[in-house]
Amino acid sequence: xxxxxxxxxxxxxxxxxxxxxxxxxxxxxxxxxxxxxxxxxxxxxxxxxxxxxxxxxxxxxxxxxxxxxxxxxxxxxxxxxxxxxxxxxxxxxxxxxxxxxxxxxxxxxxxxxxxxxxxxxxxxxxxxxxxxxxxxxxxxxxxxxxxxxxxxxxxxxxxxxxxxxxxxxxxxxxxxxxxxxxxxxxxxxxxxxxxxxxxxxxxxxxxxxxxxxxxxxxxxxxxxxxxxxxxxxxxxxxxxxxxxxxxxxxxxxxxxxxxxxxxxxxxxxxxxxxxxxxxxxxxxxxxxxxxxxxx
Amino acid sequence: xxxxxxxxxxxxxxxxxxxxxxxxxxxxxxxxxxxxxxxxxxxxxxxxxxxxxxxxxxxxxxxxxxxxxxxxxxxxxxxxxxxxxxxxxxxxxxxxxxxxxxxxxxxxxxxxxxxxxxxxxxxxxxxxxxxxxxxxxxxxxxxxxxxxxxxxx
Numbered sequence: 050x051x052x053x054x055x056x057x058x059x060x061x062x063x064x065x066x067x068x069x070x071x072x073x074x075x076x077x078x079x080x081x082x083x084x085x086x087x088x089x090x091x092x093x094x095x096x097x098x099x100x101x102x103x104x105x106x107x108x109x110x111x112x113x114x115x116x117x118x119x120x121x122x123x124x125x126x127x128x129x130x131x132x133x134x135x136x137x138x139x140x141x142x143x144x145x146x147x148x149x150x151x152x153x154x155x156x157x158x159x160x161x162x163x164x165x166x167x168x169x170x171x172x173x174x175x176x177x178x179x180x181x182x183x184x185x186x187x188x189x190x191x192x193x194x195x196x197x198x199x200x201x202x203x204x205x206x207x208x209x210x211x212x213x214x215x216x217x218x219x220x221x222x223x224x225x226x227x228x229x230x231x232x233x234x235x236x237x238x239x240x241x242x243x244x245x246x247x248x249x250x251x252x253x254x255x256x257x258x259x260x261x262x263x264x265x266x267x268x269x270x271x272x273x274x275x276x277x278x279x280x281x282x283x284x285x286x287x288x289x290x291x292x293x294x295x296x297x298x299x300x301x302x303x304x305x306x307x308x309x310x311x312x313x314x315x316x317x318x319x320x321x322x323x324x325x326x327x328x329x330x331x332x333x334x335x336x337x338x339x340x341x342x343x344x
Numbered sequence: 345x346x347x348x349x350x351x352x353x354x355x356x357x358x359x360x361x362x363x364x365x366x367x368x369x370x371x372x373x374x375x376x377x378x379x380x381x382x383x384x385x386x387x388x389x390x391x392x393x394x395x396x397x398x399x400x401x402x403x404x405x406x407x408x409x410x411x412x413x414x415x416x417x418x419x420x421x422x423x424x425x426x427x428x429x430x431x432x433x434x435x436x437x438x439x440x441x442x443x444x445x446x447x448x449x450x451x452x453x454x455x456x457x458x459x460x461x462x463x464x465x466x467x468x469x470x471x472x473x474x475x476x477x478x479x480x481x482x483x484x485x486x487x488x489x490x491x492x493x494x495x496x497x
């Protein structure tokens with residue numbers, strides 16, 4: 050029972066929840082802004098599929114039942130209005146206003162997008178949806194806004210704390226992403242043969258076109274295995290307080306690298322970097338240790 | 345959510361996936377990580393609609409509805425996934441039929457002089473790395489054609 054309490058319910062500074070709330074709200078803001086140009090084509094009855102046909106297609110593809118809001122709102126104007134409302138709520142949530150309502154609303158919109166256009170989803174859609182569910186059920190540190198957080202001045206209650214279960218769930222989610230990804234890659238021909246990074250850079254994902262990745266294939270072959278090693282070790286590095294700083298630097302560097310070399314993966318990288326906020330503060334334990342040593 | 349941990353490539357993953365996927369997808373907790381392990385084998389994708397008017401002349405139209413705009417799937421990655429899944433995965437037959445019906449309506453309204461159209465999927469398949477090292481091109485173009493679909497009887 051003590052172990053359960055210390056893992057899930059131990060009180061942590063509400064600033065930690067404020068940070069993840071602000072980061073996730075910014076991520077959602079970019080996500081919905083990025084979706085706007087697609088909305089007429091993918092989410093309305095004037096686009097590639099009617100709501101009725103999408104519901105049938107969703108059921109055939111997943112076995113699930115489509116419960117999309119876009120069954121009711123089918124015109125370009127109404128769909129745009131729903132997305133714009135989500136964007137406004139994201140902005141308010143950044144400043145700690147209506148955050149819970151914002152996340153519930155954004156979850157419903159996000160779920161509706163997946164149900165309305167399942168063939169158009171990306172990997173980070175799943176991560177965003179799952180993070181939304183976790184944050185709907187978590188404390189949100191709404192007594193902090195970005196300015197008070199930077200100045201470390203909270204006029205309402207500077208010593209407020211919250212149970213840590215929400216942060217732990219996001220940490221587990223992050224580890225699951227990396228480990229599951231490695232398990233899948235290990236069974237893949239291209240990853241086994243060290244060709245995946247070269248193919249990635251030559252592909253539609255590659256920002257810099259040309260044959261140059263082939264010239265560096267020997268180096269990229271090693272990077273292929275190094276990537277697997279990084280993904281395998283990141284959860285361990287992030288979970289252990291002594292190695293967390295290394296994990297965060299390595300992980301952020303890894304995702305910034307993907308965003309730079311990949312032309313259309315910026316939101317994926319931003320999504321993963323947002324997950325890292327659940328591991329903040331990365332220096333807590335080492336600072337404590339240093340203070341202990343000094344005293 | 346945690347039931348999504350089992351890799352889909354394992355028997356346990358396949359079993360749990362088949363049983364709980366419908367619930368997970370409905371509730372929004374489904375986790376498919378294929379984007380993190382799949383190898384992109386295409387260096388480019390272009391989708392064109394080739395519509396023929398009543399004088400037999402071909403016209404190139406864009407595939408984005410409702411305005412039949414030209415798209416660049418490299419920049420708008422969701423379209424890359426959408427069109428590949430729609431035309432390469434038989435499971436998405438319903439979406440393909442719906443798209444073709446929507447195209448029929450849109451072309452009939454916006455270009456009433458057209459009598460039929462077909463969809464051309466220009467895919468550039470990346471050659472083997474060893475072949476590129478020996479001097480061959482990065483990719484080999486392959487065009488898949490769907491149609492023609494009649495607009496007027």
